Amino acid sequence: MSAPGRSQALIPQHAGSPVSAVSAAQRLFLPCAAGVEALLRDEIDGLLKGVPVEAQRGGVTLSTDATGLMALNLGSRLAQRVLIEVASAEYRHEDDLYALARRVDWSAWITPRHTLRVDTTAQRSPLRSLNFAALRVKDAVCDQLREQSGVRPDVDTRAPDLQLLLHLAATRATLYVDASGESLFKRGWREDKGDAPLKETLAAAMLAAAGWRGTPEAGGALHDPCCGSGTIAIEAAQIACGIAPGLKRRFAFERLLPYATPDMRALMQRLKSQAHSRVHAPAVPISASDVSFRMLDFARRNAQRAGVAHAIDFHGGDALERPAPSLPGELPGTLMLNPPYGERIQIAGKAARPSAEDRDTPNDFFPRLATHWKRAYTQHPAGWTAWVLSPDMKLPGAMRLKASLRVPMWNGPIECRLFRFELVAGSARTPRVGPEA
């Protein structure tokens, strides 16, 4: 995670009342995958109208109140979590971190019966041990509560009530309360993972980068021909149906004192009811297929739990053979996929290698896929656009297709490009010798 910009420490100004920790606007940092910052800023512009949002490397910062914090947890598809900045100061030594954490009144956040955990991230920190840094922060919280109440809260590394994140830059330390708890890519519907599922936040970033918003004007119909556990189609269907991504899960802030009051619970309930009332039927068809029936079964069950089984048409079949979904002539189509690469996920169907010895033979899945697309997807009057996420920078060359856009994205630690191919007559590129740029 990158550090948010230097800022005034926002220490809860409480005087015994926990609500004072959230009554004013709080400074938040929402981390996201590298490259997604501008998309996240635009998403938040839509969620919290009129709140200034600053995109930084690795996330965005903004100030908002409790309603905004809840709305972001419920509604952001791109943020990894929502962090509340509670203290920030220059530091040189672990003792400075202890002093920093002592500046926060922790009795406004938890009781000694709550549990906590401290995680650390660092960029150019001069400290030798991040574990020791985290320990000093934990000690500060526990010492303060013990001095006030005579009881020390326990550490729980698995499911703590209070999750703290200490970010150490070269000279500045910033302490955050994690309002989300489990990362926001966990929407609460995935039980069946499949072999290499995309994170929901990455699928959402692919859709956002493509400008796909689930309407005839913004992307049109959507089809994932290698859907695996269904992540892209499920994210798309939730967008098309107006289903907030956080509706199926709980958040860490709900257990913290400032948000556990009757008023705050009622506020959260109201936001959830409003979110439920915005759910509607999809305006565009969404379909997904996979050659593996086991994967399709996973995808169907995930879609059921995500509340979008009615919005996705699932089929079995080889991506090299399945005809294009038939659409009304005026409705454009979007193909979106992260295809198998033959490493973790084997290519199956017509292009499958019959035996392990054949695995070194260059695979012809991608040229064949392009040939199939040119045949099956270029006749539609409103056109299809394909978006393919791949770590292979030479993919357009291998497919002999012109990429009209390459968006850098990270699939975990793997650098990828989201390639855009316009599938219209003449989309074939001229074969060329030499490496693809």
Ligand SMILES: C[S@@+](CC[C@H](N)C(=O)[O-])C[C@H]1O[C@@H](n2cnc3c(N)ncnc32)[C@H](O)[C@@H]1O
């Ligand atoms: C990288 S995974 C996709 C993961 C998916 N996006 C998810 O989030 O779960 C690639 C998928 O392609 C499927 N696949 C492999 N060969 C195929 C083929 N010829 N036609 C269609 N699907 C294929 C695999 O079964 C696998 O589910």
